[in-house]
Amino acid sequence: MTKDLIFIFLICISLFALEANAQIDQSGFVSIDCGIPQGSNYTDVATGLQYVSDSGFIDTGSNATISSEFHSDGLEQQLYTLTSFPEGKRNCYTIRVPEGKGKKYLIRASFLYGNYDGKSQLLINFDLHLGVDFWTTIQIVNASVPLYGEIIHILSSDFVQVCLVNKDRGTPFISALELRLLNTTIYKTTSGSLQTFVRLDLGSTATQLVRYKDDIYDRLWWPYNNVANTISLSTTSTIDNTNSYLPPSKVLSTAITADNDTDGISLWWEPANSTDEYYIYLHFAEIEANHVNRQFNIYFDGELYEGAFAPEYMSVTTILSTSALKTKDRHQISLNKTGNSIRQPTINAIELYKVVKQIINPQTNDLDVEAIMNVKSTYGVKKNWQGDPCGPVADIWKGVTCNFDGDLPTIISLDLSSSEIQGTISPYITSLTNLETLNLSSNQLTGEVPANLSQLAFLQELDLSNNQLTGKVPANLAQLPFLKKLYLKENSFSEKIPEELLAKSKNGSLDLRYDEFRPPKASNNLSAGALAGIIASVVVLGILALLLLLWFIIRRKKNKKGEQIIKSIDELPDDLSLKKLISVTGKITGTERTVQSPNIALELKNRQFTYSQVLHMTNNFQRVLGKGGFGTVYLGYVDNRDVAVKMLSPSSVQGFKEFRAEASLLMSIHHKNLISIVGYCVEGTHIGIIYEYMANRSLDMQLSDRNPNALTWEERLHIALDAAQGLEYLHHGCQPPIIHRDIKSSNILLDDKFQAKLADFGLSRTLPTGEGSHVTTIIAGSPGYLDPDYYRTNKLTEKSDVYSFGVVLLEIITGRHLLGKHDKIYVITWVNGMINDNGDVSKIIDPRLGGEVDVNSAKRIVALAMACVSLEPTNRPAISVVVTIIKQCLRQMIDNYDSN
Structure with missing residues (x-):
């Protein structure tokens, strides 16, 4: 067979794609021209689309313009400028779309290098992430050829985050970012999203691609007229394109048909990876007036998909694969005329999409994202605050701690201490309703402590020390049921600490740290009364110091057992088996348990791993699977299989008790419906259990x-x-x-x-x-x-x-x-x-x-x-x-x- 669809690879050099989405009018469009100055929004002359600057969607990057030698009459206006990111590993656009979660979008990123930096770089290579997940790799091989990445994706959030990730192979950049709302009934898959592989306007001899306004979804249709053993057809008549996919009438007005020396049209391509799966969309419309008796069979990879098909005159019919073409080294679409047909097969347009396996990493709860974005904007926080606050795990925002136990990650801790932030305490903080810890210490915050901080129902620790806060401390903070620590020292409060907070401090339920309130002095002279007050204060402090010493001694005695536990961990020799560990540390959750098997000591010994082995099997704890009550669970690989490695937090005494109970139990019982233990690690303060990995999670x-x-x-x-x-x-x-x-x-x-x-x-x-x-x-x-x-x-x-x-x-x-x-x-x-x-x-x-x-x-x-x-x-x-x-x-x- 001839090289009928080598054209796929030629086009793929200039067409890089992901997924498609759009809308009939611009109400479902987001059009961003990267690199133009803030406020210089415009309406594109060629398309009528309204473009805005990217300055409102990202706070990093440098604006640039391509070199004049790459300017041309046919070049899209959005490709003349770009935003580059020479600093930071991860730079992200955050876009809130009016119709978000559950909607289907075409997301398109455009790139034209155009020697903007004067360095004539080639082989620039960086990654694109969609939200917390890998989207694709961008590789620039030609300075003058635009590159497009498209993906058709159902949003899991009201926020779309597109991130450029630096891989130290050239500076990431982007020319345009576009979102197009699609009808949810089209481009359906059984699973996953769709990455554009190719979208061709067959038979067209034009030099420009077709897009909006001709295509109401603003899909990009590439003219192509180089299929072997075919000839072009065209019409000036308007073609009825009213099916659900709405291919442009302009695209349908051209077609190819097999020449008289062959019986059909054959299109083929070889996937980059043999495991790739594809969806096919073929658009047909009969455009020849003398079309009597045109009939042909449609084959996908040699199997008959549609028999005796006859295109309708001046009306579109779309033939599509209802399930993905399975993995194969080579795919082929064949259109062969039937024995009764006089005319050769014809086809007007083709779309091929590669399946992107379903993205399952959840994005942070929308309410938390909106709140933390507002906090970031209020205080001008830089740090590494890019993209999703809670993911990927390696890029969680500095100062942010997340809880991954639910369906969606939530923010449970915010630490902005020593961040040089100014102004009042942001009201947006109270929208982070799952906060357990809030640290705003050592900044230049002014004004009063907001009373609505009491809305943070799960707050356990609040540190506002070393600021310039004034006014009074809200008494309703005492109503927070879980508040254990409240630090207020080194501020300028004008009233005493409320009695409600002092009472909780006295009964031991609240660690309250504050400066004694001192009303403004009427005179600079030291009176006898003031001197007596100072002496009394010194005496009181002495008494307090003595009481503190006595309290410390008593507490040490009470904690002796806990200290012995921690000490026993530190003193364990590296070769100590888990059975010995259990015997050293005594009872498990109040009940003696012993391992039943007489050979268990040898079995446990063989299952022990060193901490260096744990580091190796987890690739230095690279991927977090989850976080629990006493530590973190990491993905590992040992003995040719994946494992889950649960590491105990060194500070968790209660966690150690649970570790001890779980380890001893799992070593002594075995059942197909109980998680099995692969081994354990006890080395100094490094304590962990290695389990079998459960691929489908919980x-x-x-x-x-x-x-x-x-x-x-x-x-x-x-x-x-x-x-x-x-x-x-x-x-x-x-x-x-x-x-x-x-x-x-x-x-x-x-x-x-x-x-x-x-x-x-x-x-x-x-x-x-x-x-x-x-x-x-x-x-x-x-x-x-x-x-x-x-x-x-x-x-x-x-x-x-x-x-x-x-x-x-x-x-x-x-x-x-x-x-x-x-x-x-x-x-x-x-x-x-x-x-x-x-x-x-x-x-x-x-x-x-x-x-x-x-x-x-x-x-x-x-x-x-x-x-x-x-x-x-x-x-x-x-x-x-x-x-x-x-x-x-x-x-x-x-x-x-x-x-x-």
């Missing part, structure tokens, strides 16, 4: 509405069964029985085959033989999943785990969060309300299942879940009964499917 992530691939009903039941079997083993397969005590959807992990395994055993407890069916212990677990009876009586039983599992079952059934994202109603309350209102179980089933649920099994699972969350423990089924019922439901569902 159940709560899979149930999230951010996951485009909703779990099927069958998958959900299998996951529920796996988790229940893991619990059954803990309750009835272990002696003594083990209570997990923290069953929740985020602690149910899924491997690459979606097999579920219970994880996070740091709070687990045993039910010692002979001590009855419960153990009395302090309350521990996760709110919302916690057994109300356990909370009321402090009595922990197997039924406490059953209650938590029932809550998870309700999440599996409904697809709702534990606490509704919008209505803030707990899932148990919501389900109860729905069932009591209409009794229709179908109303509570996750709507993403689209009705593809076996109704009978669903009713039984709902009834089972409600029994599990009964307030009376005796009314809850044993976990073995739960396992039996889920198995029956699965079997019933499969039988129903088979019979249908």
Whole structure:
């Protein structure tokens, strides 16, 4: 076969693409000309599109203009200027679009080097990121050829962030950035986004590409008339282009047809990677008046896709692949005339898109993004505040700490200490509603402390020391339920510290640091009274110092046990096995546990890793998988497999206790539905556990509405069964029985085959033989999943785990969060309300299942879940009964499917 579609590669030299999106009018357009001065907005003469300066979307970069030798009459106005980024690793545009989350956009970035810096550089190479995820690599190989990156992408946020990432291979730059809102019904995929591979106006001999206003979505159509063994056709008549894809009539007015020496048209291309998958869109319109009996077959990779196809006269028909062409070294599209056809096949235009695997890294909560952007603008913060505040993990904003436990990362700590910020305390800070720590110390802040800081309901630490704050300290700060530290020293407050705060300080619930209020002196002369006051103060300070010394001695005695624990860690020899570690440190969560196997010491010894090995397997802790109560979990690689490495925070004594409990437990029990331990590290203060890696992360992530691939009903039941079997083993397969005590959807992990395994055993407890069916212990677990009876009586039983599992079952059934994202109603309350209102179980089933649920099994699972969350423990089924019922439901569902 001839080199029919080598044209794809020729075009790809100048066409670099990602995804497509647009809108019928400019209300869905964002058009940014990079490098033009602020305020110099304009309407493009050629297109009528309104362009604005990029100065309002980014606060870094240098404006530049391409060299005059690269100016030409046909060059788009947006390509004459650019913004370059010689400083910083990551520079990001942040764009808030009027129609954002859930909408489909074509996002296009344009690049023309044009020797703007006079260095005649070639092979400039840098990365583009879309939000927190890698988008593509930009490689400049020709100073005079524009490069375009396009991607068709459904937004997961109201903010679009496009970042240029420096790879030390030349200075990143950008000429234009454009967003085009698309109809959500077009360019559908089964998964992932679409990267433009090629979009061709076939048969056209024009020198300019076709775009807006001819194309209402402002797609770029490249003229191409170099397909072997074809000739061009054209018409001056207007063609009806009114299908959902709306290809421009101007594009449809030209076409190619096979010459008389061949029976068809053949187009082919070779993917850069054999694993690449593609979607095809072919646009046909009959433009020859004498078109009698034109009929042909359409083949994709040798398989008949459309038979005996006859294009409509002066009207468009779009033939598209409903699923991606699978991986192959070479793809081919063939148009072959049928035996009854007189005329040769014809085609007007083609679009090819490469599938970009679904982007799953979540962007920060929109409300937090908007708030922190306003704080950044208010104070003119530079640092590395570019792109998403919480991602990628390696580029989290300096001074910002994020919580990744939920569907969307949230900002829980803001440290702007010693940042040379001025003015009043920004009101936007109170919009960071998840803040636990706020440090604004050692700046030049003035004015009063805002009373609305009391809206930060989760605030634990507030440091405003060493500023120039005046007025009074709000008394309502004492109402913050979790506030433990309040530092106010070295300011100029005009009133005393409120009694409410002083009272909390006196009872020990608040670490309050402040300067004694001193009213302005009436005279500079030192009176006898003042002198007496000074002497009294010295005496008082002496007494306080003595009391502090006594308190310290007493506290040291109380903390002796904790110190011995930490000391024992530091003094452990490198070759000490985990069994010895456990024996040195004593009891685990109040109950003695010993490893049962006589060969366990050797087994544990073989599983020990040095800290240097941990560094090697995690590539110096490069990728964070998550953060928990006592430390951070990293992705690692050892023994030819991925692992998850949980490292204990050196300062976490409680974390060490949980580590100790979890490590000893996992070393002594084994089950297919419990997470397995690969090894551990105990070296000085470096303590960690290495687990098997669970590729599909946690159940709560899979149930999230951010996951485009909703779990099927069958998958959900299998996951529920796996988790229940893991619990059954803990309750009835272990002696003594083990209570997990923290069953929740985020602690149910899924491997690459979606097999579920219970994880996070740091709070687990045993039910010692002979001590009855419960153990009395302090309350521990996760709110919302916690057994109300356990909370009321402090009595922990197997039924406490059953209650938590029932809550998870309700999440599996409904697809709702534990606490509704919008209505803030707990899932148990919501389900109860729905069932009591209409009794229709179908109303509570996750709507993403689209009705593809076996109704009978669903009713039984709902009834089972409600029994599990009964307030009376005796009314809850044993976990073995739960396992039996889920198995029956699965079997019933499969039988129903088979019979249908």
